[in-house]
Amino acid sequence: MPYVVKRPERDIWEQSYIPETVRGMGVTLRHFFRNVIGRRDTVTILYPEVQRPYPPRFRGLHRLTQRDDGSPRCTACMCCQTACPAECIHIVAGSYPDGHPLAFVEKYPAEFWIDELRCVFCGLCVEACPCDAIRMDTGLHARPVEARPHLMYERNLLLSITDAKGDVLTANPRKK
Ligand code: SF4
Ligand code: SF4
Structure with a gap:
């Protein structure tokens, strides 16, 4: 009504x-x-x-962690490359020769590229890595560059980037 x-x-x-x-x-x-x-x-x-300081869990640019002897922790297992939804990781595996001190891990990344411009910073590569070899704890974000190739980060650059505290080793106590 x-x-x-x-x-x-x-x-x-x-x-x-x-x-x-x-x-x-x-x-x-x-x-x-x-x-x-x-x-x-x-x-x-x-x-x-x-x-402003970034929060501790901020996902920044990637880094590859090193062993105590300076070699990459990465064993070129391709898990991160497979998990990456943006297909921005490219790895070429090399193998340690017999008798090499690291021959027990068999492989290492002869080439390791990340296209930080394609990356969507989802963190799946970090989650997928069984060796804690790739981390996003650098506290860095992508800076402006003049050309796309400047944000194609290759193996040695990734190995030289430190975490937010300046360490190149893993921050995971289980992987020491
Ligand atoms: S953060 Fe995500 S998009 Fe970026 S490299 Fe890792 S898996 Fe790929
Ligand atoms: S970074 Fe980790 S997941 Fe990626 S290839 Fe190396 S060991 Fe495998």
Whole structure:
């Protein structure tokens, strides 16, 4: 059954919108002086002089971890390349010759490329790696470059990148 919707009665003073306009200006001015003079709720920072620290679990650019002797922990198992949804990892495996101190791990990455421009920073490569050989704990994000090849990171560059604390070894105590 139809019924009449009751509208609130407004007098001419409310109808003019002057009180609400003044009240709104008051709120605006209160926040303006609070932030400009008191800087109480200011959330902006003077970047780049001041930089916010990234959270510990921030997924930054990749690095390849090293063994104590400086050799790559990577055994070229291809798990990360297989798991990568963006197909931006390219590995060419080499094999340690018989008698080599690391012959027990058989393979190493003769070539290891990551196209950081294609990468979607999902972290699946890190999850897939059984050797904790690839990590995204560098705390770095991709910087502006002039050409695409500058963000094609190759093996030796990836091995030289440190974690956020400056370490090239694994940060996983189980893999020491
Ligand atoms: S973070 Fe994701 S997209 Fe980037 S290399 Fe690893 S698996 Fe591929
Ligand atoms: S980084 Fe890890 S997952 Fe990728 S090939 Fe090397 S050992 Fe395998």
